[in-house]
Structure formats: structure tokens, C-alpha cells
Amino acid sequence: MKKVLIIDDSMFTRNIHAGILTELGFENLQADSGSTGIEEYKKEKPYAVIVDLLMPDMDGMDVIKGIKEFDENANIIICSTDRQKFRKQEGKDLGVEHFLNKPIDKDLLSEVLEKM
Amino acid sequence: MSDKKNKYNISPELRLQFKESFMTNLSTFEKMILNLEQNLGDKESLNGAFRAIHQIKGESDYIGYDDVNKLTHECEGLLDLLRLEQIKPDTTILSLLFDVHDKLKSISEVMGENYDEQNVDAIIAEIHYYTKEDTELPAAKSSRKTDLRSIFINSAEQTIEYISELLTSVAEGESSKGIKAKIIRSLKSLHNSARYAKITEIYTLVQNIMNDIDKKRYISKNDAGKILSDLKKLSSLLQVNETHEKNDKEKEAQSNTDQISIDKNIKLNIEKIDGFMNNISELNIQKNRLTFLLKSSKNNEILLTELLLVNDKITKICENLTNNITDIRLVNINVLFNRLYRVVRDISTRTGKKIKLSIIESNIELDHKVMDYLIGPVVQIIRNAVVHGIEKPAARKITGKSETGSILIKTERIDNNLVLEIADDGQGIDVEKIKSIVKEKQYLKKEEINHLSDDEALGLIFIPGFTSIKNADKNSGRGVGLDIVKNNLKAIGGNVNIETEPGKATKFRLEVPVEIITTEVLMTEVNGEKYAFPLNNIKESLIIDTKDIREINGISVLKLAGKLIRLDFLSDLLKINTTNRNKTFKAHVLILEFGNLQKAVAVDKLTGKYSIIIKKLDKQLSNLQEYSGATVLGDGSIALVINIIELFNLNNE
Numbered sequence: 001m002k003k004v005l006i007i008d009d010s011m012f013t014r015n016i017h018a019g020i021l022t023e024l025g026f027e028n029l030q031a032d033s034g035s036t037g038i039e040e041y042k043k044e045k046p047y048a049v050i051v052d053l054l055m056p057d058m059d060g061m062d063v064i065k066g067i068k069e070f071d072e073n074a075n076i077i078i079c080s081t082d083r084q085k086f087r088k089q090e091g092k093d094l095g096v097e098h099f100l101n102k103p104i105d106k107d108l109l110s111e112v113l114e115k116m
Numbered sequence: 117m118s119d120k121k122n123k124y125n126i127s128p129e130l131r132l133q134f135k136e137s138f139m140t141n142l143s144t145f146e147k148m149i150l151n152l153e154q155n156l157g158d159k160e161s162l163n164g165a166f167r168a169i170h171q172i173k174g175e176s177d178y179i180g181y182d183d184v185n186k187l188t189h190e191c192e193g194l195l196d197l198l199r200l201e202q203i204k205p206d207t208t209i210l211s212l213l214f215d216v217h218d219k220l221k222s223i224s225e226v227m228g229e230n231y232d233e234q235n236v237d238a239i240i241a242e243i244h245y246y247t248k249e250d251t252e253l254p255a256a257k258s259s260r261k262t263d264l265r266s267i268f269i270n271s272a273e274q275t276i277e278y279i280s281e282l283l284t285s286v287a288e289g290e291s292s293k294g295i296k297a298k299i300i301r302s303l304k305s306l307h308n309s310a311r312y313a314k315i316t317e318i319y320t321l322v323q324n325i326m327n328d329i330d331k332k333r334y335i336s337k338n339d340a341g342k343i344l345s346d347l348k349k350l351s352s353l354l355q356v357n358e359t360h361e362k363n364d365k366e367k368e369a370q371s372n373t374d375q376i377s378i379d380k381n382i383k384l385n386i387e388k389i390d391g392f393m394n395n396i397s398e399l400n401i402q403k404n405r406l407t408f409l410l411k412s413s414k415n416n417e418i419l420l421t422e423l424l425l426v427n428d429k430i431t432k433i434c435e436n437l438t439n440n441i442t443d444i445r446l447v448n449i450n451v452l453f454n455r456l457y458r459v460v461r462d463i464s465t466r467t468g469k470k471i472k473l474s475i476i477e478s479n480i481e482l483d484h485k486v487m488d489y490l491i492g493p494v495v496q497i498i499r500n501a502v503v504h505g506i507e508k509p510a511a512r513k514i515t516g517k518s519e520t521g522s523i524l525i526k527t528e529r530i531d532n533n534l535v536l537e538i539a540d541d542g543q544g545i546d547v548e549k550i551k552s553i554v555k556e557k558q559y560l561k562k563e564e565i566n567h568l569s570d571d572e573a574l575g576l577i578f579i580p581g582f583t584s585i586k587n588a589d590k591n592s593g594r595g596v597g598l599d600i601v602k603n604n605l606k607a608i609g610g611n612v613n614i615e616t617e618p619g620k621a622t623k624f625r626l627e628v629p630v631e632i633i634t635t636e637v638l639m640t641e642v643n644g645e646k647y648a649f650p651l652n653n654i655k656e657s658l659i660i661d662t663k664d665i666r667e668i669n670g671i672s673v674l675k676l677a678g679k680l681i682r683l684d685f686l687s688d689l690l691k692i693n694t695t696n697r698n699k700t701f702k703a704h705v706l707i708l709e710f711g712n713l714q715k716a717v718a719v720d721k722l723t724g725k726y727s728i729i730i731k732k733l734d735k736q737l738s739n740l741q742e743y744s745g746a747t748v749l750g751d752g753s754i755a756l757v758i759n760i761i762e763l764f765n766l767n768n769e
């Protein structure tokens with residue numbers, strides 16, 4: 001089973017996302033902060049990462065930079081309630097094409113994960 | 117909402133997780149806006165508040181609580197403008213943020229799988245006043261209006277004082293350079309707040325003063341005099357409003373928003389549960405072993421040794437379990453402290469005081485029952501400190517104190533007790549005033565009052581009904597207060613002392629045990645006195661006709677389910693002189709059990725089941741073997757707790 005790493009400081013949200021991933025046939029890994037997310041990525045080298053943007057310890061964009069530094073081809077999905085255009089652009093600048101709005105749509109997530 | 121519900125699979129566990137996260141975020145939000153209020157530009161607090169609201173919003177999207185979602189969405193917008201410094205935080209915005217908190221809190225109280233979503237339109241409309249241009253402020257509900265008005269009046273008084281100082285210096289001939297801009301700026305903020313608080317007459321007057329000043333290039337000596345007299349008009353208008361506001365307050369319902377409750381759901385440390393679980397599985401092993409031993413009882417001597425061993429182990433485990441459960445019942449004192457900031461903030465806002473609450477946190481843990489009894493007294497003392505102790509900013513200034521009063525809370529653990537000190541730097545308690553009130557209300561005789569020491573006089577403020585305020589208001593008074601403080605603390609075996617320095621400070625020192633064990637009892641009355649029987653020893657209670665009591669060899673017996681059982685009147689057993697026993701009347705009888713023994717005891721009255729804390733009797737009374745202790749009830753009265761073993765012994769004499 002392919003592993004997907006969820007980086008989000010909300011336990012509730014991680015569990016919801018984990019439930020969806022299980023339904024879609026993915027194994028899930030969880031990290032509750034940006035820094036542990038990067039560590040977890042390095043350790044587990046998952047198939048994909050779903051990352052939140054607003055977290056207490058670091059901004060999601062910095063998490064993405066940290067992961068990309070280690071693995072340039074990492075499959076990253078930004079999942080945030082932050083709908084401001086400049087955030088999407090920031091993601092694109094870092095090479096992240098997939099920006100899914102929270103609450104996450106199961107079909108959309110499935111589509112994106114298949115495409116990767 | 118329903119389509120969202122179908123979309124995500126929300127198990128009961130997830131629902132609980134949502135609620136827990138919601139409450140954590142909400143309390144973070146409150147803490148942050150309290151910080152923000154103390155320190156208006158604080159970025160950290162603003163970001164913290166934003167993150168908390170943002171997370172609630174994100175999570176509510178999944179669970180499908182639309183009211184929460186809508187409100188947090190709008191609030192996030194407001195916080196964003198504050199973060200981007202497009203609007204400046206002021207007392208009215210802060211007060212709105214507190215309202216958002218309170219609204220979310222009230223939603224959390226009804227939150228569940230099928231709950232009626234709350235209407236959040238009114239508060240959202242208030243947020244829109246800041247976040248959307250050209251939005252008029254809606255008519256706020258009356259309580260909020262009152263709150264706003266009092267906030268406005270307090271800040272307006274200060275602004276006027278500030279402007280007057282500037283103008284007086286001009287009137288006295290000093291240079292007016294830069295003063296016009298300063299005054300206009302202050303008036304503008306006054307103008308805005310008056311508009312927000314919807315006090316039209318003040319709004320108009322400020323507008324006129326502003327227009328007048330705006331026309332002038334600079335402020336001359338004469339102008340200053342004219343503006344000063346305008347300001348005086350404004351001041352008197354404010355005073356009229358203040359009186360209105362006070363009347364409104366009195367009309368307000370007695371419902372007390374400052375009352376705090378501690379969540380009954382204890383957050384458990386996983387290690388504590390593990391310890392508990394370990395002991396339970398140990399206990400199960402020993403129980404199974406016991407069953408096995410009893411079944412295979414061929415060699416009795418070996419069996420006895422084995423049984424003794426198992427008995428030792430079970431005893432040890434039971435001890436551990438008792439410790440475990442005591443441990444699980446403990447809550448951190450900080451749970452209480454976290455709520456106090458808001459209490460101080462709300463009462464000081466209403467009463468126009470400036471107060472800084474400092475709490476030296478200590479992480480002391482205490483039984484949640486002790487916590488239950490401690491909350492009321494602590495809140496009451498703090499409320500008194502804010503309302504009666506600390507003076508208004510202007511009065512403090514006159515006596516050379518800083519305008520901001522201080523309340524300091526310290527805790528310390530001494531042996532098995534928690535010592536909690538609440539100190540304020542207010543006006544202190546006037547002992548002579550207490551004496552005169554005591555005289556006036558005739559609590560004591562005149563010569564008794566004259567012989568009182570200061571400490572004794574101070575102790576009188578714990579008399580029920582004692583209040584130094586003529587017209588008690590919502591914030592404090594009505595004479596219920598310190599007597600309840602004393603009773604609550606006595607009920608858990610605690611105590612309270614006061615030290616005061618007139619004009620300078622007051623310090624309350626509370627002492628309570630950190631752990632207590634409660635006992636379930638049945639309360640009875642004999643000859644008007646209360647006696648408590650441990651529920652464990654009561655088999656049943658019944659009402660009998662006294663003519664069914666038979667006498668055999670001078671002993672009263674009762675026939676119960678075909679068996680004869682000895683009956684005694686509690687008054688006889690305890691050698692209480694009864695004047696009103698009526699032998700041909702109905703009596704309340706308790707059937708007591710102790711091991712295999714049974715006996716019936718008659719009392720005058722049963723008054724109900726209670727969960728009490730038994731206190732040992734004082735040394736000089738400890739020879740009274742028939743009582744295992746005493747307890748203080750909610751109304752301050754005392755009940756003696758019957759020592760059941762002794763009661764069975766008394767029978768045999």
C-alpha cells in the first residue's frame with residue numbers, strides 16, 4: 001500500500017484525512033507539526049504529502065521547502081482553508097501544483113493522488 | 117449541513133475529538149485576546165488568536181456545524197485586518213472579540229449530533245461593521261449596549277481629562293504648537309466610539325466641538341477657554357449617561373456571568389490510567405488464583421499459606437487502586453487560574469477600574485471536589501477586591517498610587533494543604549466602618565463591640581448578610597458573599613484569614629486540603645439536631661407505626677419479614693434528652709447492617725442523601741466514641757456522623 005504523510009497541527013483534521021485516505025486505499029502517516037513532518041518524510045519517504053499551511057511552529061511553505069530540499073520530486077498537496085491567491089502562487093513558485101481547499105473533497109483528492 | 121454530514125464519516129470518537137479541540141482552541145483564543153487587551157499591539161497574541169479561530173473554522177468545515185463555521189470565518193476576517201494593521205485594536209473591538217468567544221462558548225454547551233444551530237447573524241453584523249465598508253452598526257442587544265456604554269463612558273472620561281490638561285496649559289499661556297492635532301486626534305476617537313456605542317447626543321456634541329476647532333489655524337488662549345467650557349458640558353452629559361447606565365445595570369437580571377465552572381470531564385494523563393489498568397489486571401490475576409485455590413483445596417495447610425499470600429497481594433493492590441483513583445481525581449490549580457483573568461477583566465470593565473491580575477502559577481494538583489468548593493470563594497474574594505478594594509483610577513492617582521491596581525495570587529503547598537493568597541493594593545478594609553455597621557445592624561451589643569480587637573472586628577465581615585454597601589449591585593454585595601466563602605471552605609476542612617492595611621492593601625489567605633475523601637450518608641434529625649449515617653451500613657429505611665413496637669424483657673423489638681429485630685431510639689443510644697417523643701406516632705426507622713449484625717434505629721426525620729467530607733472531631737471531643745466525626749453542611753450547620761461500630765457496641769452494654 002502506498003503511504004501518504006499528513007502534516008497538520010489539528011489532530012481532528014488529521015484523523016478525518018486519514019479516514020479518507022484509508023477509504024481510497026492508502027496507508028497514512030501523521031505529523032502534528034511542520035518540523036516533525038519534515039523528519040517523518042525523510043524517515044519514511046512516503047508516496048505523497050498532504051500539508052497544511054497555518055501551523056504554530058512553521059509555515060507550510062517552509063515545510064515544503066524543507067521536503068523539496070531532501071527530495072526534489074516529492075509529491076506534495078497543499079490543503080488549506082487559506083483561499084488567498086498569493087498563497088497558491090507561493091505554492092506554484094515552489095513547484096507545488098496541487099492546492100486543495102479545506103474541507104478536502106474525496107474525489108478530488110483521489111484524482112490528484114492517481115495522477116501523481 | 118446535511119450534505120456535509122454525508123460526505124465525511126464522523127464517528128462518535130471524532131465528534132468528541134472535535135469538541136475537545138474546540139474547547140482548547142476557544143480557551144487559547146480567550147487567553148490571547150486577554151493578552152491583547154493588556155497590550156494592544158501585541159503581534160504574538162494576535163497571531164495566536166488568529167490561529168485558534170482558524171483551526172476551529174477548519175475543523176467545523178468537516179463536522180458540518182454551520183453556525184460555528186460562519187462565525188469563525190467572519191471573526192477570522194476581522195483578525196486578519198487587525199494583523200495587517202488595516203484597523204487598530206481598541207476596547208470596542210476587543211469587547212466584540214470577547215462576545216465572539218462567549219457566543220462560541222454558548223454554542224459549545226448545546227453542541228451535539230442533532231442540535232439546533234444558533235443564530236449568529238447579529239454578531240456577524242457587528243463584525244461586518246469593521247470588515248465591510250459602508251456597513252452601519254446594527255442595534256446591539258441591550259446587555260451588550262449597556263456594556264458598551266460603560267466602556268465608552270470610562271474611556272471618554274479619560275480622554276476628556278487628557279484634552280483638558282492640554283488645553284489648560286494653553287490657557288495658562290504655554291505654546292499651543294502641535295496641540296491642535298493632538299486634540300483633534302483624541303476627539304476623533306471619542307467621536308467614533310460614541311457612534312459605535314450609539315450615544316447620539318454625545319456624538320453630536322463632539323462633532324460640533326471638532327468642527328469648531330478644525331476651522332481654526334491654531335488654538336489661542338481664548339479658544340482654549342471656550343473649548344474647556346464645551347468639554348465641561350460634555351462631562352456633565354457623560355455623568356447623566358453614567359446614571360442611566362447604572363439604572364440599566366440594576367434592572368439587569370441577576371444572572372451572573374462571572375460565575376465560572378470547571379469542566380466535569382477531567383483530562384487524563386495516560387500514565388495515570390496505565391497505573392490504574394495495571395493494578396486492575398493484577399487484581400484479576402489474584403482473584404483467578406483465589407478461585408483456583410478454593411476449588412483445589414485438597415491439602416488444607418498449603419492452601420492456608422497460599423490464601424494468606426493472595427490476601428496480602430490483594431490488600432496491596434487495593435491500596436494501590438485507592439491511590440490511583442485519588443490521583444486521577446486531581447486537577448491542576450491552573451485550570452482555575454486560567455478563568456480568573458476573564459473574571460477580573462469583565463468586572464473591572466463594568467466598574468471602570470484598571471486592574472492587573474498577576475498569578476504566580478504553581479502546578480499544584482488538588483482533588484476536583486476541593487476545586488468545586490474553592491472556585492466560589494476565590495471568585496467572590498476577587499470580585500470584592502475589584503469592586504470594593506481597588507479604587508477608580510482617578511482616586512488612586514490622588515493618593516499617589518499608580519492608576520492601575522494590582523491583584524496578586526500566590527499559591528504554596530504546605531504538607532497536605534494548599535495555601536492560596538489573594539492580595540490587592542486597594543483601599544483596605546476599614547475596621548471602624550465594620551464596627552459601625554455591626555452596631556447599626558445590632559449583630560453585637562454595644563459593650564461587646566467596644567471590646568473587639570481589630571482582628572476580631574475584621575472577622576465579622578464573614579457574618580451572613582454583612583455588606584458595607586448600601587445599594588448592592590450586580591457586581592457584588594447583597595450581603596451574600598463572604599459568609600459563603602467561609603462556609604464553603606469549612607465544608608472541606610479549610611479556613612480563611614484576612615490581613616488588611618487601611619488605604620494600602622488587603623490580603624486573603626485561604627487554606628484547604630489538597631485531597632479529601634467524601635462519604636455518602638443519609639441525613640437524619642433527632643430533636644432538631646442533624647445526624648449522618650454512612651449509606652454503606654444502611655440496609656433499608658422504613659416508616660413504622662409505633663404501636664407495632666413490642667417490648668420483650670424491657671427491650672423494644674420490631675417484627676420484620678418474620679424476624680424479630682432489636683429497635684432503639686437514637687436519642688436513647690446517644691443519651692439525648694428528648695422532649696417531644698410521641699410513642700404512639702409514626703417513626704422513621706433505619707435498618708443498619710454491620711457484618712452479620714442487624715439493628716433498627718428510630719429517628720425523628722430523614723432529610724436526604726448527601727455526599728459529605730468527614731472531619732475528625734477536635735481532640736477534646738475525641739472521647740465521644742459514638743461519633744466518627746462531623747461535617748459542615750452547605751448552610752453552615754453542623755451534623756455529627758454516627759460511628760456505626762460503636763452503635764452496635766452500645767447495644768451490647
